Amino acid sequence: MNRPPLAAVIVYFYILVILATTGHALDARDIITTAVNYYRGNASIATMEMRIQRPAWQRVVTLKAWTRGQKNSLFTIVSPAKDQGNGTLKRGRDMWTYNPKVNRVIKIPPSMMSQAWLGSDFSNNDLAKSDSIIEDYTHTIVKTETHENQTVYVIQSIPIPQAPVVWGMQVLKIREDHILLAQEFYDEEKKLVKAMTGSRIEMLGGKRFPRVWKMQKADVEQEYTLLNYVELQFKDDLPDRFFTLSALRDPGR
Amino acid sequence: MFSIDMKMAWRNIWRNPRRSILTIAAVAFAGMLLVFMLSWQFGSYETMIHSAVKVHTGHLQVQARDYQRKQSIHLVVPDPAAVQNLLMASAHVTAAAGRANAFALVSSKDRTYGVRVTGIDPQREARVSTLKKLIRRGRYLTAGDVDLALVGKLLARNLKVDLDDEIVVLGQGRDGSIAATVVRVKGIFSSGQDDLDRRAMYLPLAYFQDVFNMRGAVNEVVAIADALDQVSEIKVTVAAGLKNIGKNDELVVLDWKELMPGLIEGIQMDLVGGFIFYLILIVVMAFSILNTFLMAILERKREFGVLLAIGTSHRRVTRILIFESAGMTLLGILAGVIAGSLVTLYFQAHGIHIPGSTDILRQYGLPDRIYPQLSFLSASIGPAVVLLITLLAALYPALKVWRLKPVEAMASV
Numbered sequence: 001m002n003r004p005p006l007a008a009v010i011v012y013f014y015i016l017v018i019l020a021t022t023g024h025a026l027d028a029r030d031i032i033t034t035a036v037n038y039y040r041g042n043a044s045i046a047t048m049e050m051r052i053q054r055p056a057w058q059r060v061v062t063l064k065a066w067t068r069g070q071k072n073s074l075f076t077i078v079s080p081a082k083d084q085g086n087g088t089l090k091r092g093r094d095m096w097t098y099n100p101k102v103n104r105v106i107k108i109p110p111s112m113m114s115q116a117w118l119g120s121d122f123s124n125n126d127l128a129k130s131d132s133i134i135e136d137y138t139h140t141i142v143k144t145e146t147h148e149n150q151t152v153y154v155i156q157s158i159p160i161p162q163a164p165v166v167w168g169m170q171v172l173k174i175r176e177d178h179i180l181l182a183q184e185f186y187d188e189e190k191k192l193v194k195a196m197t198g199s200r201i202e203m204l205g206g207k208r209f210p211r212v213w214k215m216q217k218a219d220v221e222q223e224y225t226l227l228n229y230v231e232l233q234f235k236d237d238l239p240d241r242f243f244t245l246s247a248l249r250d251p252g253r
Numbered sequence: 254m255f256s257i258d259m260k261m262a263w264r265n266i267w268r269n270p271r272r273s274i275l276t277i278a279a280v281a282f283a284g285m286l287l288v289f290m291l292s293w294q295f296g297s298y299e300t301m302i303h304s305a306v307k308v309h310t311g312h313l314q315v316q317a318r319d320y321q322r323k324q325s326i327h328l329v330v331p332d333p334a335a336v337q338n339l340l341m342a343s344a345h346v347t348a349a350a351g352r353a354n355a356f357a358l359v360s361s362k363d364r365t366y367g368v369r370v371t372g373i374d375p376q377r378e379a380r381v382s383t384l385k386k387l388i389r390r391g392r393y394l395t396a397g398d399v400d401l402a403l404v405g406k407l408l409a410r411n412l413k414v415d416l417d418d419e420i421v422v423l424g425q426g427r428d429g430s431i432a433a434t435v436v437r438v439k440g441i442f443s444s445g446q447d448d449l450d451r452r453a454m455y456l457p458l459a460y461f462q463d464v465f466n467m468r469g470a471v472n473e474v475v476a477i478a479d480a481l482d483q484v485s486e487i488k489v490t491v492a493a494g495l496k497n498i499g500k501n502d503e504l505v506v507l508d509w510k511e512l513m514p515g516l517i518e519g520i521q522m523d524l525v526g527g528f529i530f531y532l533i534l535i536v537v538m539a540f541s542i543l544n545t546f547l548m549a550i551l552e553r554k555r556e557f558g559v560l561l562a563i564g565t566s567h568r569r570v571t572r573i574l575i576f577e578s579a580g581m582t583l584l585g586i587l588a589g590v591i592a593g594s595l596v597t598l599y600f601q602a603h604g605i606h607i608p609g610s611t612d613i614l615r616q617y618g619l620p621d622r623i624y625p626q627l628s629f630l631s632a633s634i635g636p637a638v639v640l641l642i643t644l645l646a647a648l649y650p651a652l653k654v655w656r657l658k659p660v661e662a663m664a665s666v
Contacts (some may be wrong), residue, residue, distance in 0.1 A: 053428060054327065055427065056327055056328075057327060057428065058427035059428070077431075080430070082430050082431075083430055083431045086431050086433075097358075097423065099421075099423055099431065101431040101433045101434075101435060102421050102423075102433045102435050104360070104421045104435075106358060106360040106365055106421060106423060107360075107365055108365065109359070109365055109366065110368070118425075118431075119425045119429050136613075
């Protein structure tokens with residue numbers, strides 16, 4: 001009886017293991033999940049400058065932001081002085097906005113959540129970086145590119161039928177060190193609507209992170225929003241009191 | 254004056270009065286129905302356009318280029334006074350008023366909605382739209398008003414607010430800054446158009462311009478013409494005049510068709526639907542006429558046989574028959590047009606109220622009473638088509654005479 005030599009069996013298993021692990025590493029869903037978690041962190045405190053560019057005008061707003069997971073976030077305007085103190089609080093599916101001039105907290109109807117945020121090209125949902133991109137889509141790696149000597153996975157995400165999403169397709173570019181380089185949003189006819197790109201990858205809050213985010217409307221060269229992180233800290237956790245209605249009126253206490 | 258053939262045809266018609274009268278009545282009824290229905294359709298379009306124009310859009314608007322499509326507060330008419338003067342310079346423009354619009358969140362104690370907030374000049378607005386007359390409760394705005402608002406009936410109900418209650422308005426100003434204010438409800442209006450009553454709120458223009466940082470600008474200047482058919486002419490004049498105001502052709506003038514593309518589409522769809530119905534009506538009527546004439550000829554084979562036998566030509570017999578049918582058709586059409594016009598004129602004066610239709614009409618922005626509009630066009634198109642079709646229908650039986658042979662024809666009963 002001819003038995004295969006022991007060495008051959010070992011090599012065979014070795015190949016199996018390699019195949020299994022590479023197969024695992026190339027799972028598109030895992031890549032996205034890791035990237036979203038990397039981007040989001042457990043909790044964060046950030047100061048950012050948002051520049052809204054339009055053909056006829058432009059506007060720069062400085063914001064301070066507190067986030068915890070995907071559920072909780074609080075944004076407040078630091079400058080311009082005229083708008084200082086205006087803020088939005090998001091807790092789960094609920095969202096409120098506060099205006100110091102009229103001294104009222106207003107609950108935002110869910111239908112307004114996909115609307116432009118502070119008149120920018122970002123929507124409330126874009127900022128929340130919710131799990132929707134992971135849960136509501138099926139993902140396939142369509143190709144790989146290289147960026148600064150690292151592999152970049154280009155992932156095409158198609159919504160699961162009946163998923164409550166507004167996009168017909170999204171294309172994400174994620175580098176092997178989990179950094180999201182670009183996210184493209186397409187409508188139902190697979191036509192590009194807007195695209196977000198991250199640039200100036202630097203050490204921020206203890207990890208490499210794109211400092212500048214640009215949300216650009218398709219076909220409109222002069223309409224975009226730049227989000228520039230002035231300061232970013234990642235935390236293990238933030239206490240509940242940062243995400244309450246009274247924190248919205250008087251943030252950061 | 255009348256040929257022998259015509260006299261014969263006339264006598265033939267009245268030889269069997271009951272049958273002829275029935276045929277004439279069928280034609281008359283179709284004619285009457287068509288006159289009335291077409292007048293009704295044209296009348297309701299006129300009402301629809303008129304009420305839509307008067308409730309909100311006006312006959313013409315001057316806007317910044319692309320404003321109609323983008324509805325962005327940043328696209329403005331920077332110098333509304335100059336545009337108003339230009340519009341009023343036209344002899345056929347009766348009134349003009351500037352408006353500024355913003356999409357904003359409005360919030361009462363426990364409800365929030367996204368609506369269109371419009372700043373209006375109370376005095377000028379009263380001349381370009383029916384807003385002032387639509388106030389159901391409270392009062393209309395006056396020139397000196399500051400933090401007061403008019404809200405739609407459905408919006409007031411949704412927000413659960415009443416007169417003098419506070420509403421928080423939160424939106425974005427022309428410069429991108431956050432616009433926020435608290436206003437009190439001065440009046441509640443009901444236009445009958447659900448969309449407007451649910452999603453519109455009016456503030457005094459000067460106050461709006463202050464809150465939304467408009468720096469004196471408006472988003473649209475609305476104009477009303479003295480008649481609908483003057484609109485295209487005014488549009489040309491104003492478009493030429495706008496070249497001298499502002500730079501780079503940044504201002505455009507739009508007519509009501511461009512402002513309300515949905516309305517025109519609705520009218521066209523309704524017209525097509527109407528024409529299909531009329532076509533069916535006319536075809537059914539044509540078959541009944543065809544039937545009557547065919548019967549008449551089959552019955553009168555013997556008579557035609559005799560006529561042919563005594564030397565009348567086939568041509569002449571055919572001619573008499575065609576005169577016969579033409580005579581009946583013309584009588585029917587005449588009666589139909591007269592009856593249809595009388596009925597239409599009656600309802601034109603009194604209006605028609607269809608019980609239970611108020612809600613449907615409201616969706617189309619129509620008042621609950623419809624006034625048909627008799628015109629030369631509505632009184633002539635339908636009957637003309639009926640005349641043509643019946644004459645064609647009568648041709649077939651008349652031509653059958655050509656195949657008759659005198660001896661055989663006389664032998665038949």
